Amino acid sequence: MRASDLVFQTQREDPHDAEVASHRLLVRGGYIRALASGVFSFLPLGFRVLERISRVIVEEWDRIGGNQVLLPALHPRELWDETGRSVTMDDVLMRVDSKLGELVLGPTHEEAVIAAVAPDLPSYRALPAFVYQIQTKFRDEPRARFGLMRTREFLMADGYTFDADRDGMRSSYQRIYDAYGRIYARLGLAAIPVEADAGSIGGDVNHEFMVASAIGEDRFASCGQCGYRANVEAARRGQGPEVPVPPLAAPTVYRTPGAPGVTEALAALAAQGAPVDDNAMLKCLVAYDPEGRTALLLVPGRRQARVPHGWRLAGEEAFAPQGPFALGYVGPLGMRERGVRLVADPSIRERAWWATGNNVEGEHIVGVRLGVDFNVDEWLDLVEVVDGDPCARCGAELALRRAVEVGHTFQLGVTYSAKMARGTFTSDDGKPHPYWMGCYGIGVSRLVAVIAEEYQRGGGIAWPLEVAPFEVAVLPAGKGEELAAAARGIAEELEGVGRRVILEDRPVSFGVAAADHELIGAPIWVVVGARALARGEVELRNRISEHERTVSLEDAVAAVAAEIGSIDESMR
Ligand code: ATP
Ligand code: MG
Numbered sequence: 001m002r003a004s005d006l007v008f009q010t011q012r013e014d015p016h017d018a019e020v021a022s023h024r025l026l027v028r029g030g031y032i033r034a035l036a037s038g039v040f041s042f043l044p045l046g047f048r049v050l051e052r053i054s055r056v057i058v059e060e061w062d063r064i065g066g067n068q069v070l071l072p073a074l075h076p077r078e079l080w081d082e083t084g085r086s087v088t089m090d091d092v093l094m095r096v097d098s099k100l101g102e103l104v105l106g107p108t109h110e111e112a113v114i115a116a117v118a119p120d121l122p123s124y125r126a127l128p129a130f131v132y133q134i135q136t137k138f139r140d141e142p143r144a145r146f147g148l149m150r151t152r153e154f155l156m157a158d159g160y161t162f163d164a165d166r167d168g169m170r171s172s173y174q175r176i177y178d179a180y181g182r183i184y185a186r187l188g189l190a191a192i193p194v195e196a197d198a199g200s201i202g203g204d205v206n207h208e209f210m211v212a213s214a215i216g217e218d219r220f221a222s223c224g225q226c227g228y229r230a231n232v233e234a235a236r237r238g239q240g241p242e243v244p245v246p247p248l249a250a251p252t253v254y255r256t257p258g259a260p261g262v263t264e265a266l267a268a269l270a271a272q273g274a275p276v277d278d279n280a281m282l283k284c285l286v287a288y289d290p291e292g293r294t295a296l297l298l299v300p301g302r303r304q305a306r307v308p309h310g311w312r313l314a315g316e317e318a319f320a321p322q323g324p325f326a327l328g329y330v331g332p333l334g335m336r337e338r339g340v341r342l343v344a345d346p347s348i349r350e351r352a353w354w355a356t357g358n359n360v361e362g363e364h365i366v367g368v369r370l371g372v373d374f375n376v377d378e379w380l381d382l383v384e385v386v387d388g389d390p391c392a393r394c395g396a397e398l399a400l401r402r403a404v405e406v407g408h409t410f411q412l413g414v415t416y417s418a419k420m421a422r423g424t425f426t427s428d429d430g431k432p433h434p435y436w437m438g439c440y441g442i443g444v445s446r447l448v449a450v451i452a453e454e455y456q457r458g459g460g461i462a463w464p465l466e467v468a469p470f471e472v473a474v475l476p477a478g479k480g481e482e483l484a485a486a487a488r489g490i491a492e493e494l495e496g497v498g499r500r501v502i503l504e505d506r507p508v509s510f511g512v513a514a515a516d517h518e519l520i521g522a523p524i525w526v527v528v529g530a531r532a533l534a535r536g537e538v539e540l541r542n543r544i545s546e547h548e549r550t551v552s553l554e555d556a557v558a559a560v561a562a563e564i565g566s567i568d569e570s571m572r
Contacts (some may be wrong), residue, residue: 029519038144188464225396262330460518461480
């Protein structure tokens with residue numbers, strides 16, 4: 001490729017709305033251009049990187065028996081009614097009115113893939129099967145941001161496995177999970193699999209693949225001792241030691257008007273000489289379980305509560321003046337008698353007594369004891385883990401890290417197939433059974449940003465070889481036909497041996513060209529300067545290791561190959 005043929009325009013100015021480096025670099029380098037908020041065009045450079053990432057995924061998924069397909073982005077709404085997701089995913093679904101009736105733009109393709117391939121998988125003899133696509137997804141994201149990290153239209157590689165039973169599903173899952181590891185390694189990323197929350201996709205076992213990053217919107221906990229890793233949305237903490245507090249003989253009621261919050265209440269209690277400490281308060285949240293029954297969720301007051309799936313916190317309606325709940329003064333005493341279940345996080349066992357609301361406006365009660373003054377109906381994990389919490393598996397300390405989710409794998413079981421008319425195959429007993437499914441997503445366009453973020457160098461990017469739009473840039477460092485001809489010669493020789501090369505042939509100064517090529521991001525530069533050329537030499541720069549050396553003109557192509565080999569080696 002000649003730089004003069006490449007449609008691109010680098011930009012000195014950062015885009016005004018860019019908060020992260022990858023967004024700045026990808027816009028300034030001419031990879032992408034925003035059309036609307038969270039909607040981007042991929043320009044020639046950006047498209048090259050997308051294609052390179054896609055190629056790695058296709059190679060690794062084809063290697064394990066994947067069948068690439070292309071499913072429609074437009075789905076009849078009735079398809080989403082079959083699984084109930086026209087309601088449960090309503091917040092992200094983009095809808096289209098058309099002569100065909102209401103359509104939705106696919107945010108994911110579980111329904112559509114069953115409709116497409118089930119006729120080809122009529123019996124257990126056709127299973128297992130793995131189909132995948134690389135396709136545009138649409139989600140009405142409320143918080144589109146960080147350039148390609150979170151967009152409303154994005155490219156995803158999504159795979160689906162079909163098996164005859166649970167064991168089959170598990171072994172298909174393992175095969176694809178292993179392929180994920182190879183894919184991210186080839187992309188130059190250390191992606192860490194963590195246990196995750198299944199969210200609206202549903203199913204049982206699932207893993208997110210995380211790249212640790214200061215700009216990540218996710219956080220995961222990891223245990224240095226046993227290797228337990230989980231998204232904070234799913235991470236469980238083990239039982240901590242009991243906190244020593246002086247015993248109290250019986251609970252005491254205190255007047256605390258105008259102090260409904262944990263901090264205010266503790267201050268009001270301490271001011272009256274109550275024996276409270278910073279961690280004494282029990283937080284009691286009024287909530288509805290998945291069946292709509294009212295319950296109190298009990299968590300230590302200093303803890304961030306995590307509301308379980310299918311539950312929802314009560315709103316104003318629960319705190320009517322004559323009702324059972326006094327806003328800010330809710331406590332566990334007497335609740336069972338009123339038909340309200342008590343559901344608690346196991347960490348409330350870690351203290352002998354608690355201070356809590358007394359279910360009367362302006363009153364707290366100090367010294368309430370589990371097993372004496374109240375009992376728990378159900379134990380559930382209700383707190384978000386924090387740094388230093390005990391690991392649920394081995395008890396060692398958990399550490400939290402910020403990260404970006406670059407992929408997700410799910411064991412779906414029969415969650416979707418059982419709901420769909422077409423979701424069955426004929427089993428070896430001759431009867432219809434729903435498919436045991438897995439689904440697998442990789443955020444292809446998000447990866448462009450994640451890799452750019454990781455491989456910032458100088459004023460630009462040094463792309464890992466597998467994804468670089470060009471492996472080598474050949475740059476004449478000066479004007480004149482002699483330098484240009486030498487540069488052309490090297491570029492042609494490299495292209496002749498199959499290298500992806502960009503040759504700088506525009507009438508611009510070396511300074512301008514170099515600034516552009518920092519952004520174009522070839523990991524290797526061959527710089528052809530007059531003085532070196534007079535000695536029969538050129539300069540070779542490895543922008544990933546940030547080393548440079550001089551090689552003879554005849555050896556240039558072999559030296560580039562050696563440099564590429566060394567980058568390849570260091571990525572393994
Ligand atoms: P997130 O939690 O980041 O919103 P998700 O869990 O909803 O993502 P999945 O349904 O698991 O996303 O989609 C698979 C992959 O697609 C994600 O791991 C992520 O890499 C990518 N992805 C999801 N949403 C977006 C988006 N709005 N923009 C770009 N990539 C996305
Ligand atoms: Mg996900």
